[in-house]
Amino acid sequence: MAVKKSELIVQRLKSIGDGIIDDVDAGRNPSFDIRTRALSNVHFDEQTGIIRLGDEAQKRYYFNVGQAKKFLQTLLIAKQIKVLLEQEQPALSIRQLFYTLKHDIPGANENTFDEQEESDPLIEDVELMTDALREELNLIATPNGVLSGPMVVEDKTGDVLDFTKMGSAGGAVPPIVEDDYFHIKEMNADYILVVEKYAVWNLLNQSKYWKKNNCLLMTGKGQPARAERRLLARFGEEYDIPIYVFTDMDPWGYYIYSVYKYGSINLAFFSEKAACPRARYLGLSVKDVMNFDMPRSSWIKLNDEDFKRIEEISSYPWFQNDYWQKELADLKKFGYKIEQDALVSKSIEFTANNYLPAKIENKDFMD
């Protein structure tokens, strides 16, 4: 890499500033373009299988009573990010960035920012203006995931992390998983298995499932945070190995899978870079109930909220395919949900020794 990504972003931020100076010099109303983040500009791109933000854009003007403060605030954020990147400062949370920017405006009876709700959407605007992820702007969200398996990473700190030697805890997912922070030196896994729940991950990790099956075993502890999504996207782009997602058999589990695979509406721009279209749904699925003879005692009646959520996700464009329409209809008809934890009711080893191997060997998954 000739130019570091952070230098590229600094250049982009500088050119935004230059554009505004040009506006001033030319006597124009200073402005910059921002891609619209409204739902109307979000679509599911069937070709790539990713939720995307469209190209619709708006101008934000300085001489505009409704936009002047936002204009100023956006530039304050852009400037601060530029300074922090140039000074190679540590990464901040978006709340910390807010605190570095919140202050009185001398002479005015006004603060730069009053609430974090003001700065958060403008940070997203700066992401769009620079075509960079928040993490590339050196801003973090709290990660939750852990993983183990045959992968060696050179961390930004210089530490070399061998994910076969991370003990009972597994290796923690760091807040930034971009290549300059989390450089994957070796990937020797035959496949990647993402597990919804920590307790199931922990069971598999204890039995060294990842070693016996030479795979990478990861969990995002329920709904994944940004870092786990982005990491899975990197795996999908950089390594030509199967990626399986294993969740509860309920609309919440299905949705978690969809977030990994397609992205999410509210973070459509992030989804372009954090979706993993090659991810496959391994289970639990309704036909597993019969195929694996799941005991009646492990079934839990679907409640009103579950039925409502089934209707909701049935209507999402990325669930408009034969597999999911059938799966969702089958679930509704069956009337029960089953958690992945419940596989222990067969036996404690059942998940590792029977269920997962059978599903993978028989290619019994949603492709």
Add this chain to the structure above:
Amino acid sequence: MAVKKSELIVQRLKSIGDGIIDDVDAGRNPSFDIRTRALSNVHFDEQTGIIRLGDEAQKRYYFNVGQAKKFLQTLLIAKQIKVLLEQEQPALSIRQLFYTLKHDIPGANENTFDEQEESDPLIEDVELMTDALREELNLIATPNGVLSGPMVVEDKTGDVLDFTKMGSAGGAVPPIVEDDYFHIKEMNADYILVVEKYAVWNLLNQSKYWKKNNCLLMTGKGQPARAERRLLARFGEEYDIPIYVFTDMDPWGYYIYSVYKYGSINLAFFSEKAACPRARYLGLSVKDVMNFDMPRSSWIKLNDEDFKRIEEISSYPWFQNDYWQKELADLKKFGYKIEQDALVSKSIEFTANNYLPAKIENKDFMD
């Protein structure tokens, strides 16, 4: 260690069963004793500075219409734990244990368990009956914490974990931190610093605060889970080094500190083994506002919920000391809260280079 803790627990479980057989043989109504977990039996032990469960106990009888099912369920749980320990099975979550036990009772139109709400309190009963932590019964809760610093651990897996080489993510806290799972081989830290929020931990970790100050740096990501509490208790018992807790300046932050130090009411039995009476409150405290000239823009008005919570914790016996009564009164009078994140409004390095060193050097903490 002559006898493994798990063998000791198996013996205790066996002797409970033997007692019941003795009852049957002697024609007595089979029963066992369970310490009462009601609030009436929870007290703050001022001598040790720990929230404790008292000695009040009740008998649970087999021939008692109101107790027969619970009697059976308790023994089912005790038996399952015994079997799992004897077979050296992997640790389960309490939900997974529930699933291994939930089934039809042949011949009866009844399940052993219907909801996890039935098994959870009985697991706590078995903890009390065996005087063992849930984790020693091979049951886990999801951990959340990460830590870094000069400590080397030999994990149950055989992996040797050097917490100075855990990269940007730090080392994850495993679900079980008992010595046979998480054997601390080397502890070279001069002190331990527990930070409430991940973003603040992350800032300190990036600047290698733990290296410059030769300390162990840990976060439980807000309210700590069982594993982080138990780990801090172990540090407090096993190493004669200072332990500091650093939280937000608000009743929620103060309470997090108190959970680490004194324990909590709803897990009073756990608190006996997971409290860390040597923990000291480092800050943020109300006098820091003036001493460190915290900018007005970082103050957040206390809301009704905050005031209510201040009243609540003011009345807890473990906050009945001069330091905390003054701190809580000062906070109320000041009328604002300040988050630990807000220290970046001074400068990004302020927390690591100014605030923490000054507090520790000047012994400016609650002892």
